[in-house]
Every structure is written in C-alpha cells, then in structure tokens.
Amino acid sequence: MGAETVRAHLARRLCTQVGVLGFPDAGKTAALVSLYLLVSSNKLEGFEFRDCRTLMAFEQISRGARAWDKDSLPEQITNHTESVDGRTAGFLHFKLADLELQRDLEFFVPDLPGEWTTTLADSNRIDRLEFLRAVDVIWLFVNGQHLANAEARGHAVHRAEIVVKRTAALLGYSIRPSLALVITRRDEGQTHQASVDSILQCATSHGFAASVIEVASFSNHPDVTPAGTGLVELVKTLRPQVRIAPEVLLDERRSDSRFSMNFRRS
Ligand SMILES: Nc1nc2c(ncn2[C@@H]2O[C@H](COP(=O)(O)OP(=O)(O)OP(=O)(O)O)[C@@H](O)[C@H]2O)c(=O)[nH]1
Numbered sequence: 001m002g003a004e005t006v007r008a009h010l011a012r013r014l015c016t017q018v019g020v021l022g023f024p025d026a027g028k029t030a031a032l033v034s035l036y037l038l039v040s041s042n043k044l045e046g047f048e049f050r051d052c053r054t055l056m057a058f059e060q061i062s063r064g065a066r067a068w069d070k071d072s073l074p075e076q077i078t079n080h081t082e083s084v085d086g087r088t089a090g091f092l093h094f095k096l097a098d099l100e101l102q103r104d105l106e107f108f109v110p111d112l113p114g115e116w117t118t119t120l121a122d123s124n125r126i127d128r129l130e131f132l133r134a135v136d137v138i139w140l141f142v143n144g145q146h147l148a149n150a151e152a153r154g155h156a157v158h159r160a161e162i163v164v165k166r167t168a169a170l171l172g173y174s175i176r177p178s179l180a181l182v183i184t185r186r187d188e189g190q191t192h193q194a195s196v197d198s199i200l201q202c203a204t205s206h207g208f209a210a211s212v213i214e215v216a217s218f219s220n221h222p223d224v225t226p227a228g229t230g231l232v233e234l235v236k237t238l239r240p241q242v243r244i245a246p247e248v249l250l251d252e253r254r255s256d257s258r259f260s261m262n263f264r265r266s
C-alpha cells in the first residue's frame with residue numbers, strides 16, 4: 001500500500017501510523033511476519049482479526065516462515081528487505097479488535113529496509129525518512145544478540161543511540177511520537193539490561209516517551225520462550241494516545257467512512 005493511500009485513509013479514520021527503524025538483520029520483518037501468523041491463527045491474546053488490506057504483502061513476506069519446520073529454525077526465515085525503487089516505503093495494514101478496550105485498533109506499518117537506518121546513521125540521509133514526522137509511534141528494532149555479546153554490545157548501543165539522536169534531529173521541534181525500543185531474539189537469552197537502559201535513557205533525554213519491548217518473533221527455544229513472545233505488548237504500543245469522547249466512538253461504529261480525524265493528539 002502506497003503512502004498516498006495511507007494518507008487518504010488516515011484523514012478519515014482514527015488509525016495509528018508506525019515508523020520502523022533498525023539496522024539490517026535486526027528482526028523487523030520477522031516481527032511483522034510473526035504478528036501476521038499470530039493474528040491469522042487467532043493467537044494474539046486480547047486481539048482479534050477484523051480487516052487487512054494488504055494480505056498479499058503479508059503473504060509474500062511470510063512465505064519462508066510458512067515452510068519452516070517447527071523443530072529447528074533455518075538460518076534465515078525472512079528475506080532481506082529491499083525497497084522497490086530505493087525511495088518509497090510500502091505499508092502493511094491491519095485492523096484488529098482490541099478486546100480489552102472494546103474498540104478497533106487500526107494501524108499502518110512499513111516493512112522498511114535496514115539500509116535506510118544504516119544510511120541515517122552513517123550519512124544522515126533523511127529524505128526517505130521524512131514520513132517519520134507524521135507517525136504516532138516509532139519502533140526501533142535492536143538485535144538482542146548484539147547486546148548480549150560483550151564484544152559487540154558497545155558498538156550496538158552506540159549505533160542505536162546515533163539513530164535516536166538523528167531521528168530526534170529530523171523531527172526538530174515537532175511533537176515527538178512515542179518510541180518503543182524493540183529488543184529482538186529474546187529466545188536466545190536474557191538481554192543486557194545496562195545496554196538497554198542506556199539506549200532508553202538516550203531516547204528519553206531526546207524527548208521521546210520511550211518504552212522497552214522484548215520480542216521473540218520466532219524461537220529456537222520454544223519451551224522456554226515461545227515464538228511470538230512480546231508481540232502482544234508490541235501491538236499495545238499502537239493504541240491511540242488520545243481521549244476519545246464516547247459519542248465519537250458511537251459515530252465511528254455507525255459510519256465506516258466518515259470519521260473526522262481531528263482528535264489525533266488532542
Ligand atoms: N531465533 C530468532 N531468530 C530471529 C528472530 N527475529 C529474526 N530472526 C532471524 O533473523 C533473520 C533476519 O530477520 P529480519 O526480520 O529479516 O531482519 P530485518 O531487520 O527485516 O532485516 P532487513 O530487511 O535486511 O533490514 C530472520 O530470517 C530470522 O532468521 C527471533 O526473534 N528469534
């Protein structure tokens with residue numbers, strides 16, 4: 001789904017737009033695939049499927065995972081993500097029923113190439129990331145195994161903090177989206193708390209309302225950490241941070257297409 005279609009949709013409905021950052025191999029696509037598989041098998045606790053306008057795209061990125069033998073993970077379940085034209089991001093769409101809040105949760109999330117984060121960190125290339133100014137939430141994916149490894153950890157923290165700082169600079173004085181620091185590969189072991197705290201503190205000091213979500217999109221140790229761990233918490237970061245008058249909710253239920261979106265951030 002292209003940015004224009006997303007924009008038209010956002011103008012009419014209370015939706016959450018997500019910005020995704022994270023270096024190559026961080027686990028961005030894997031998280032989206034895991035989310036898709038959980039939702040499609042009705043295993044995302046507290047949420048139920050309502051609608052998806054990008055089924056084909058989800059199917060495409062999930063192909064490897066569908067073929068995988070559950071007893072042993074292949075080296076790579078997902079393919080390295082590339083942008084079709086090197087410039088534009090495609091968005092995935094989901095509408096879920098949020099059973100706890102008794103309302104729908106609709107969101108758009110791009111499956112961005114990690115290279116976009118690499119060029120942000122290395123050369124402050126921001127043209128492809130301008131859309132971050134409009135997002136409600138940023139998911140910053142960090143490879144948890146890099147933080148677990150004593151030799152890799154310092155570099156990984158430093159690089160993640162550069163991304164935080166450059167993102168803050170890109171946003172300037174505009175309202176900050178919230179930021180979820182998504183630590184991946186939880187199945188491979190405990191994360192290194194001091195490293196996570198350092199990135200979190202960096203995000204907070206740059207004005208983000210930041211939180212940490214640890215995920216295992218897939219699992220090499222399903223008895224200890226099942227595949228899909230943390231995905232419910234990740235989805236909860238998408239709940240709109242607005243107070244919505246009850247009459248608006250009623251209106252929204254009555255009419256699918258005429259919802260005025262002036263309530264965002266009010
Ligand atoms: N065991 C385990 N492996 C994972 C997990 N998440 C990702 N992986 C592995 O890491 C590989 C790369 O993950 P991706 O999600 O494709 O990485 P990406 O961030 O989308 O990378 P780019 O598209 O290159 O930016 C996957 O194919 C999996 O093999 C996880 O939670 N647990």
Ligand SMILES: [Mg+2]
Pocket residue numbers: 028029030079080081111112113114
């Ligand atoms: Mg990817």
